Amino acid sequence: MALASAKSLLLLGMAVSLLASSTGAKAQEEGQWRVGIATVGELKHPKGFERFDYVNPNAPKGGTLRRSADGTFDTLNPLLAKGEAARDISLVFDTLLKPSEEELSASYGLLAEGISYPEDISSATFRLRAEAKFADGKPVTPEDVIFSFEKAKDLSPQLATYYTHVVKAEKTGDRDITFTFDEKNNRELPQIVGQLIVVPKHWWQATGPDGKPRDISRGTLEPVMGSGPYKIASVVPGSTVTYELRDDYWGKDVNVNVGMNNFKTITYTYFADQDVAFQAFKSGTIDFRQEQSSSKWVTGYDFPAVNDGRIKKEELPNIYRSVGIMQAFVPNERREKFQNPKLRRALNYAFDFEDLNKTLAYGQFQRINSFFMGSELASSGLPQGRELEILNEVKDQVPPEVFTTEYRNPVAGDPAKQRDNLREAVRLMKEAGYELRGNQMVNAKTGKQLDIEFLIDSAGMERTIMPFVQSLKKIGINANIRTVDAAQYTNRLRSFDFDITVKLWATSPNPGNEQADYWGSAAADRQGSNNLAGIKNPAVDTLVKKVIFAKDRDEQVAAARALDRVLLANDYVIPQFYRGELFIAYWNTIVRPTELPYYGIGFPEAWWSASAAK
Structure with a gap:
């Protein structure tokens, strides 16, 4: 039985914390510069902390992580809501803050070295690190942050909702950006702003290799540039995308990155069929699998690589905590x-x-x-x-x-x-204006049979839904399943x-x-x-x-x-x-930290390649 959107849990870094203040100078008068914020409890780590506790600071750099992804992708634009963005495109970009997986709701500075806010949380000010740079060596500036914020709000309905009460973003110092809110005491607004993906304004406003101006409001398969630890090494549209660790990454020694970003390359291969993806994992061409089918978890892992220990299975409660x-x-x-x-x-x-x-x-x-x-x-x-x-x-x-x-x-x-x-279902249907006529559940006024279509994007989910469909048919409802590709599914949900x-x-x-x-x-x-x-x-x-x-x-x-x-x-x-556990299986080609963070599994950032350790 599939947890339909379980993959979203590994992307769930969107629940942590942040700040506020009305101008750069005023921020220091009314508040103080902080290394991060916890919205539940207090920050675990003080100013000047060395690293998160769960990471291996001596984790070797190198090797390859091979992962699978569902469906397809058609863009590398990280801010555009339209289309299917490549998995983990966020590896190319940094955010103002980075969440801690060992705390319930806390974030620490990444691009921002400090944050400040007044007592009423009417604004939030971020001070950028002087050393923060994009891959072309140009510094990350307040103008980049403001551009990213404005474009995210324009291009993403979800972010537009998050930022409804963020009325403006302005430069308030050489390295300071202040976000002003139209309501007070909303503790989550600074947190959300801190999770903003920052893109390079100058790159998006320049001309691309095809001689045409780039357009951030459109999808693109040109390898995009950011300030993050990885760059895009290769792209096969809709099929594979490979990220390569940057040797010149500005933030490799920042405390929140110590022991992180260890794989030299991370490659995603896309599969339209989950059974084919599973066979790829069994054959050793994929290193890590998050199993979404409990029946497969029980019956499908009886093969030599599991039995002799080359593949390890774990049931982890961490994320669900x-x-x-x-x-x-x-x-x-x-x-x-x-x-x-x-x-x-x-x-x-x-x-x-x-x-x-x-x-x-x-x-x-x-x-x-x-x-x-x-x-x-x-x-x-x-x-x-x-x-x-x-x-x-x-x-x-x-x-x-x-x-x-x-x-x-x-x-x-x-x-x-x-x-x-x-x-009881038939009785309730009657109260809702339907009745059984023969073997059909019809609208009592129009006589039209009730039709219901289940829209999904994975054939693997069909056997989970089919018993429900059969039950509905028993009470005269014309129920069916429509399975569409990932792009069509996304577009239909959006509309x-x-x-x-x-x-x-x-x-x-x-x-x-x-x-x-x-x-x-x-x-x-x-x-x-x-x-x-x-x-x-x-x-x-x-x-x-x-x-x-x-x-x-x-x-x-x-x-x-x-x-x-x-x-x-x-x-x-x-x-x-x-079920409050995450099902994961992985080959002995990759290694995890001895102690996982209490509220996450540190994957893939804090894991590393077994070959790099030799």
């Missing part, structure tokens, strides 16, 4: 047929999780029952205390069962329970052109502005947002703001739990499955 997970089937409310919550609840009754878990996942998963599954933000029992007070503020706008009934998914797993659940799809949302322990992109009304009509369900609910909007502007941790947890209850009670999604 820092995120709350919701993975689900997502009905698109922009389509009228999914606007009735009774119909959406009926779909949940038709989904037999227990049987699927037993037959395809060997009982390894548990059912998701929260939008923050696995974290302290998850609601449980009935609301009380501050959480209840918050919910009472929106009492007239939420289903009454929020206050009286703990959310529970239907339970099946045997023929009798499944029949009972399907009968919300689907009936039902599968989505994984991962929330950091410090939820904030991303919640508006996930569930907010403004995001529902903005193409490219993560509000795939099309939620437009004033109560949800109110609760999202309470999460973002919580004055302390207790208030934040209470607001998140209240939001969780309202999202669940409206049956916006059909929750899928959860």
